[in-house]
Amino acid sequence: MAEPLPAFRVDGLDLAGGGLIRLHGVIDEHPDLSFLTKLTGRVHVSLKGVRRINSFGVRSWIDAIRKVPESTHLEFIECPPPVIDQINMVAGFLGKGKVVSFYAPMTCEKCDVESNQLFQVAEVKRNNAKLPDVKCPKCGGKMEVDDLEDQYLLFIRDH
Numbered sequence: 001m002a003e004p005l006p007a008f009r010v011d012g013l014d015l016a017g018g019g020l021i022r023l024h025g026v027i028d029e030h031p032d033l034s035f036l037t038k039l040t041g042r043v044h045v046s047l048k049g050v051r052r053i054n055s056f057g058v059r060s061w062i063d064a065i066r067k068v069p070e071s072t073h074l075e076f077i078e079c080p081p082p083v084i085d086q087i088n089m090v091a092g093f094l095g096k097g098k099v100v101s102f103y104a105p106m107t108c109e110k111c112d113v114e115s116n117q118l119f120q121v122a123e124v125k126r127n128n129a130k131l132p133d134v135k136c137p138k139c140g141g142k143m144e145v146d147d148l149e150d151q152y153l154l155f156i157r158d159h
């Protein structure tokens, strides 16, 4: 049996302004995302723990992200593949927020090795919107995105 996905949770929420908050679990019709509309200052939002976002979740996320105060500066860090997929598919998914860092699912076909690697958007931009080389821990060969790299990195273009 598949392990149940963790319920939605927010850690580190400080409505006094700024700081780092961490989102975990599944974003579907259940979570109350109104906390997003109350964030102030410069807030880093780690999405590393987000496991899945369904269509209901996308809708309520967008509703909340649109209401983030004009003066709030959101920086999304450690965006995992399920979040990057939404950013690439759904216009305005981040509102006025920016992605600072993200995970890409890398594989070595030769060794059947898979690993999620963290990249900085600034670093990828400096590299002509390509991922820097990642070496396979087993054979030392170049690992590839388990997806089309150009498609996975679509969001970088508009950033």
Ligand SMILES: [Zn+2]
Pocket (backbone or CB within 6 Å): 108, 109, 110, 111, 112, 113, 136, 137, 138, 139, 140, 141
């Ligand atoms: Zn390898």
